[in-house]
Amino acid sequence: MPFDAGYEEDDQGSSDEGGRERRFQDFDCPDCAANNPYDDAFGDGDEVRCYYCGQEFRAEVTDSGRLKLKAT
Known part of the structure; x- marks a missing residue:
């Protein structure tokens, strides 16, 4: 299932901070849709x-x- 390169992950957060200071504990890969947890x-x-x-x-x-997420 292909994903848009401009895919936005907006419901995963690790803190109550908003804006550009927000930190994330995981993301869903825009290319393969796998969930990737980060310690x-x-x-x-x-x-x-x-x-x-x-x-x-x-x-x-x-x-x-x-x-x-922007591919590098």
Whole structure:
């Protein structure tokens, strides 16, 4: 099942903070749809890798606290 490259993950968060400071504990890969839990929270500007397909993404958090993943 293909996913849009601009897929936004908006219901997974690890803190009560909003905006660009929001941290995330996991993400669903836009390429293969696998859920990837992270022990260390990640946020805006961090790079994450899908443990299943190996694709790397740069995390971008919008001013409203929504996660966008851009392939690197």
